[in-house]
Amino acid sequence: MKESWSSVDTLETNFRPLVVIELAKGTKEETIEWFTKRIVDKKANGGAQLLIKPLVTENGDENIYLVGASHLRLLLGAENVGLVKECNDNSMRAFTYSSRKTFKDFADDNQNFLTMSECQYIIKHELENLRAKDEKMIPGYPQAKLYPGKSIVRRLLTNGILVQIFPLHDREELKKLRHTWYGQVKIGYQPLDEIRCYFGETIALYFGFLEYFTFALIPMAVIGIPYYVFAWEDYDKYVMFATFNLLWSTVILEVWKRICAVMTYRWGTLLMKRQFEEPRPGFHGVLGINPVTGREEPVYSSIKRQLRIYLVSVPFVCLCLYFSLYVMMIYFDLEQWALDYHEENKSHFSNLMLYVPSIIYAVVIEIMNRIYRYAAEFLTSWENHRLESSYQNHLILKVLVFNFLNCFASLFYIAFVLFDMKLLRQSLATLLITSQILNQFAESLLPYWLQKRHMKKMKERMHSLKMDTDLSLVEQVNSEKEMGTYLGTFDDYLELFLQFGYVSLFSCVYPLAAVFAVLNNITEIYSDALKMCRVYKRPFAEPTANIGVWQLAFETMSVISVVTNCILIGMSPQVNALFPDSKMDLILTVALVEHLLLAIKFVMAFVIPDKPREIQIKLAKLEFESLEALKQQVRVTDLYSSER
Numbered sequence: 001m002k003e004s005w006s007s008v009d010t011l012e013t014n015f016r017p018l019v020v021i022e023l024a025k026g027t028k029e030e031t032i033e034w035f036t037k038r039i040v041d042k043k044a045n046g047g048a049q050l051l052i053k054p055l056v057t058e059n060g061d062e063n064i065y066l067v068g069a070s071h072l073r074l075l076l077g078a079e080n081v082g083l084v085k086e087c088n089d090n091s092m093r094a095f096t097y098s099s100r101k102t103f104k105d106f107a108d109d110n111q112n113f114l115t116m117s118e119c120q121y122i123i124k125h126e127l128e129n130l131r132a133k134d135e136k137m138i139p140g141y142p143q144a145k146l147y148p149g150k151s152i153v154r155r156l157l158t159n160g161i162l163v164q165i166f167p168l169h170d171r172e173e174l175k176k177l178r179h180t181w182y183g184q185v186k187i188g189y190q191p192l193d194e195i196r197c198y199f200g201e202t203i204a205l206y207f208g209f210l211e212y213f214t215f216a217l218i219p220m221a222v223i224g225i226p227y228y229v230f231a232w233e234d235y236d237k238y239v240m241f242a243t244f245n246l247l248w249s250t251v252i253l254e255v256w257k258r259i260c261a262v263m264t265y266r267w268g269t270l271l272m273k274r275q276f277e278e279p280r281p282g283f284h285g286v287l288g289i290n291p292v293t294g295r296e297e298p299v300y301s302s303i304k305r306q307l308r309i310y311l312v313s314v315p316f317v318c319l320c321l322y323f324s325l326y327v328m329m330i331y332f333d334l335e336q337w338a339l340d341y342h343e344e345n346k347s348h349f350s351n352l353m354l355y356v357p358s359i360i361y362a363v364v365i366e367i368m369n370r371i372y373r374y375a376a377e378f379l380t381s382w383e384n385h386r387l388e389s390s391y392q393n394h395l396i397l398k399v400l401v402f403n404f405l406n407c408f409a410s411l412f413y414i415a416f417v418l419f420d421m422k423l424l425r426q427s428l429a430t431l432l433i434t435s436q437i438l439n440q441f442a443e444s445l446l447p448y449w450l451q452k453r454h455m456k457k458m459k460e461r462m463h464s465l466k467m468d469t470d471l472s473l474v475e476q477v478n479s480e481k482e483m484g485t486y487l488g489t490f491d492d493y494l495e496l497f498l499q500f501g502y503v504s505l506f507s508c509v510y511p512l513a514a515v516f517a518v519l520n521n522i523t524e525i526y527s528d529a530l531k532m533c534r535v536y537k538r539p540f541a542e543p544t545a546n547i548g549v550w551q552l553a554f555e556t557m558s559v560i561s562v563v564t565n566c567i568l569i570g571m572s573p574q575v576n577a578l579f580p581d582s583k584m585d586l587i588l589t590v591a592l593v594e595h596l597l598l599a600i601k602f603v604m605a606f607v608i609p610d611k612p613r614e615i616q617i618k619l620a621k622l623e624f625e626s627l628e629a630l631k632q633q634v635r636v637t638d639l640y641s642s643e644r
Helices: 029-040 071-081 097-102 116-128 152-158 171-181 192-199 201-230 235-267 302-345 348-353 356-382 388-418 421-462 473-480 490-505 513-535 549-571 573-577 583-607 613-643
Strands: 019-023 051-054 064-068 084-086 092-094 141-145 162-167 286-289 296-299
Touching (some): 029 051, 064 116, 064 473, 071 097, 071 116, 116 152, 116 162, 116 192, 171 192, 192 235, 201 235, 201 513, 235 549, 235 583, 235 613, 302 348, 302 356, 356 388, 356 421, 388 421, 388 490, 388 549, 421 490, 421 513, 490 549, 549 573, 549 583
Antiparallel strands (some): 019 064, 051 064, 084 092, 286 296
């Protein structure tokens, strides 16, 4: 018998707090009563059908609430969001409550069938899909207008009534994860399955890609060292190095697809269907019916969205690109000033001054990137995209275009306008090393120091605030709510993308780039693990089947690197000496080699399957079984109809 939402018992004898909701102090009682009622109301009445309890503190404040759910409610929620679990026959299938007995480790009394991160993801999904129906405003706040289809949580956040929503840490599991992840310095693989169980697939995939990319850089680093030491000015010897680099960039990206498919199949997200993607919380519009699912959801005109994109967002991005180029020209003026100063003085100080403009420019680039990021987020949110994937794709496109120009425009100008290879090596090395130092400081060291400082103050006030001690629930919530919020893997992937550009675009000029990248990534693994476990609140898990649009971004960068390296080799004196009489022959030869390398890249990408044979067979078997089950269902229906 199929379990209905209306029959779900919202009472739970053993309440397990999973998610924390913090309301603003002084929130009106009628607002709290209305919001909590919507959370516990049945699904048929537009509620989330969850459990909620106030966190009773010593000072009597009741602005913090704990949210949980009954075991049955979580199981039905797992079916609703399309979670995929392992069956008794070792296959992976979308979980359904009616066939729950066929799934591995399932038992009616097994509360651990769903991981804590999966339970928190289900609760987040239900809270985000609380939408206004007949309400015109938030009770108690006439200025906070509501209309049908508006996300209630989103409106509460934008009006400052709801401060934050975050999942609680599991202190025992976190302690075990910290020990196996970064508690001891060792050469080995990261515990990706444990990371996935605790933080979700999106974060586990990032750390998997970071680890894979670091190992993939080692051959480039090993080969680059002797080239740097023995063949610094001999450009013709770089032809083999650059060719290896170009083929290497193709192979590692194709192999990553296969590794990613194996991991996400094991985790179940490779099979999750796209149709389960709900409208994002920030999406607003008039409440209507989705023609595909038949569900009620906001509807917004795509024409209005396109007008916002092309009449506002695109001109703004172009203006920012122009400003970036203007700053770049100021950098070259400073570079010329430093060079003139060195020519006049010829001292150790003047020699050091040659690096100052590049360092200043690297710092300015990082500042501009971060400021632009906030503007891009605002614009993309204003465009009102329906799906989170669409929102992320438009945001990533905006940021990548600006960051690519901002970080690499000066290098292209030096290489192909000034034709100054010495300055190109100097600028590339300075930009790479400076950006790595700044990123390590801004993303890990500074947040960790601020968090340690805050924890020290809390310890003085509460006498016991180390995460390893036996804290009460009140103390745990109070400590975690003050932690920083992890904003996702966007900045982490962007850092790797820019690093990949520094390594691949001008590899024949500065082969040591891969060495610095490996050293940076080794520290990055430990520092990112530290900030996930000790600096930031626990983020909500987000199921994903791959690294998304970042795969395309890396592949695009590898194609651009073919063009840049071929041109740089064609510009070398040794290659030019082979064509003393005809520059046209040189250009045609370089173009031919470039097209040949691109052809090899695309052939390799085509020949190497995205999924291993074993995974392809398993997916085909599941598709076949689904078709057979559908045929059997049709036969039964037809037989029943004929008998009637």
